[in-house]
Amino acid sequence: MQRLFLIAMAAVVILAIGFVTIIVVSIIPYFSLIGKVATGVVIVMLCCLAALMASFTWSRIGIWGHRRRTIIAGEVVVYLDTDGKIVHLSAMHEQAKVPMSAPEKALPAPKKPEVDNETLSELFERGISLRNIAESTGLKYYQVQKAYQAWRSQQ
Secondary structure: OHHHHHHHHHHHHHHHHHHHHHHHHHOHHHHHHHHHHHHHHHHHHHHHHHHHHHHHHHHHHHHHHHHHOEEEEOOEEEEEOOOOOEEEHHHHHHHHOOOOOOOOOOOOOOOOOOOOHHHHHHHHHHOOOHHHHHHHHOOOHHHHHHHHHHHHHHO
8 A cells, every 4th residue: 555655656746747847848938038027026016115115104204293283181182283273173073073952853653553353353263374464454463462362262
């Protein structure tokens, strides 16, 4: 068993080496093109990385400048504008809150469907399921159950 495995492994390795050799020999004429494409890819990646580094640096400089002009004292936050004006951010935050208003009118309660006991008794006698009775009459399922129990106790 072990010998068979070693023979199979050797065959696979020999085939792989032959396959790789064929591929390498077949792409020898294209080495210059492959090198140019790889160089282009590296250049594009470095340009993107440089742009990312520049935007990150610009962003950090802006954040540091903003923090330098922000004054925080307890719950009061003030911003010094570039032209020297003081903007009270805490007051703006409080002003933006939604004021308490009069309560809105509540929606009217849904009207109860008018179904008499005779109609329910007739539906029970026909053998219609309680769920179908509830759907057709507009009653709640538990109301139909209560009516059914009352109807059963009368019989």
